[in-house]
Amino acid sequence: MKSFAAKITPFPFTVVFLTLVLSHVAQADILGIYAGAGSWNHTAEGDMNHLGTDADMKNEYGLEQDFSNFAYVAFEHPLPVIPNIRVSRYALESEGSKTVTTTSEFTFAGTTYTNGTDITSKLRWDEEDVLLYYEFLDNMVSFDLGLGAKKVDAEFSVTAGGVTNTHKIDETLPIYYTMVGVEIPGTGISFSVDTTRSFGKDSDIVQTNTRISYLTSYRLGIEAGYRTSKMALVNFDTVSGQLEFTGPFANVFLHF
Secondary structure, three states: OOOHHHHOOHHHHHHHHHHHHHHHHHHOOOOEEEEEEEEEEEEEEEEEEEOOOOEEOOOOOOOOOEEEEEEEEEEEOOOOOOOEEEEEEEEEEEEEEEEOOOOOOEEEOOEEEOOOOEEEEEEEEEEEEEEEEEEEEEOOEEEEEEEEEEEEEEEEEEEEOOEEEEEEEEEEEEEEEEEEEEEEOOOOEEEEEEEEEEOOOOOEEEEEEEEEEEEOOOOEEEEEEEEEEEEEEOOOOOEEEEEEEEEEEEEEEEEO
């Protein structure tokens, strides 16, 4: 299991930079800006099949609990009709190794891994969401609703005996977005649940974040919660399966 610090990508730093550059605009009440970055401690469950047999993420591929990073930035404005925009990125990574047994033999990318074979599996699953949404409620109770697109850039590999089989995924899905939140007046504390879900294609990807947030008087806040990512993949760039990644997360954010 790798630490979050070892996996930081440039995206969170870009988010912070853009936030600071545009903060003077928000001061004039033209824009409201939210930007955050954090770490997600997730566990992989389910099975996956690519040109082979269904194989369990833990028992066959040997994927372990791991950390991944994420970041987001949102721009909100008072103009009617024109939607707000939110851009987020999750860089999910998971890897593990094991020795195949007679009960865990499987086939991936046309290669069969048999009893006694030592394998190493790696999964990189990057998602970038671009959302256009409206705030239907924005006081003690918040309610957002919107539409957008999810771009999936993923790579899965299995290595044995110095030979690596790799499969890449590059797909874009339409998604819808909902958020419901409740703020405790005068405390800076709020609770919220947001969900994105794909539609219009055979594959179904659903992400849900349940969180508690605390915003200080210095425009800096912290959040902690639980994230669930469920993927029902049907011929998704020749990949099929039922995958689930779940676990706690924590992040810091700026609000201007």
